Amino acid sequence: MTIMSAASSSSSGDIRHLISIKDLSDDEFKSLVDRAEYYKKVFKSNDISEFQKQHLKLLGKTIALIFTKRSTRTRISTEGAAAFFGGQPMFLGKDDIQLGVNESFYDTTKVVSSMVSCIFARVNRHADILNLAKDSSVPIINALCDKFHPLQAICDMLTIKEHLDYDNNKLKMAWVGDANNVINDMAIAALKLGIDVAVATPPGIELDSDIQQEGQKLAAQNNCEFVCTHDSMAACTDANILVTDTFVSMGEEFAKEAKLRQFAGFQINSELCSVAAPNYKFMHCLPRHQEEVTEEVFYGKNSIVFEEAENRLYAAMAAIDIFVNHKGDFFSHP
Structure with missing residues (x-):
């Protein structure tokens, strides 16, 4: 498995992670904003047929939310975005799993990533995000660390x-x-x-x-x-x-x-x-x-x-669609 920096080109065997905006090319970042704008229009349209189409993208899949910091907007937006695409959000707070208590970052990352399609991580240290990305078999989306807040x-x-x-x-x-x-x-x-x-x-x-x-x-x-x-x-x-x-x-x-x-x-x-x-x-x-x-x-x-x-919801949708649904292809069709 090859871990890609977010600025690198994607291929079938590579995983793209969202660590910071600095890692993205200008055009890649613009595509994320445009994708968020697109999904806002879809969400506001209340078009049931379009909702059903989007809901099939992650139907039967799970998205993990590893949060070691409390939140309001980040939790609501990430859970809402996962549900929009048919994925089951699984909130894993600091008191819910063994991470940092009886289990290493490596062990936790290997286990969690084997069962889910994506991990949103809201953590204390930037090093924690990097460790997750290093060992994860699915995309890591940085939902906040002490260095960056890309969403x-x-x-x-x-x-x-x-x-x-x-x-x-x-x-x-x-x-x-x-x-x-x-x-x-x-x-x-x-x-x-x-x-x-x-x-x-x-x-x-x-x-x-x-x-x-x-x-x-x-x-x-x-x-x-x-x-x-x-x-x-x-x-x-x-x-x-x-x-x-x-x-x-x-x-x-x-x-x-x-x-x-x-x-x-x-x-x-x-x-x-x-x-x-x-x-x-x-x-x-x-x-x-x-x-x-x-x-x-x-x-x-x-x-x-x-x-x-409110736009945090559509930012999370854009991240899931590009990094998970389209496997890091920023210029795919939504």
Whole structure:
């Protein structure tokens, strides 16, 4: 068995895994967003004959959800996507299986992957995703790790496409907040689509060097700008998209007070929004906390956070269809 990086070409004996957006070619990533858009239209159509056709693709099959972190959107969207294609979702929480207690990653991966068609993994460490991919006999879909969050990036770009049409408009996205797994994939995703990206983090917090290097390469390749700064006002100036995320990630609660002091002045509020483009949209992957964004902005007329959350379902559908139904062929017909 050969394990393929996501950027490599696929052949009959190869397994494609979704580890990060960085691993995909620009066209492969665009095809994922387009596939999500397609399945949103199918799902919204309520066409019973089309539903029956899609339901046969994984009828009688099982999709495993190995989650060592709690979730709302990820669990609902992945279970819903599996059910849409006729697969039985099997949720395996940290208290449900022997992983990390009496059994190694290798043993668990070999056993689980022998019985299912795909594994969605929401884990703590990026190394855990890589270990799963190394030993799995079925596709691994990264449903979040401490380094990347590719399903969120797919849904975010679909949301931007729907509201601001990145194909026909030059856009700027401003991220204000932490350097974390969400922006690691979101920045790369936006740059692959030719969207300018400005990332504002507090002094002392920087994007990982590999993300910065990839971002600069994509910016040069796709004729767009990629800027990392500690000036939130500069980042938001003329931005069409304002984005933030939690300042205190799961597992970092012990450092909450220190983190909040460090992030003083990085809340998205009316002052930052006043320098954005008139048609700006506000995005947040949820759950949201008061220190990250004011209620005025979060629930305001420019906020698209709930459409963004719904689009997680169609991102999961796109991932299953390409990586499982079509065995990593990004340019197959849905």
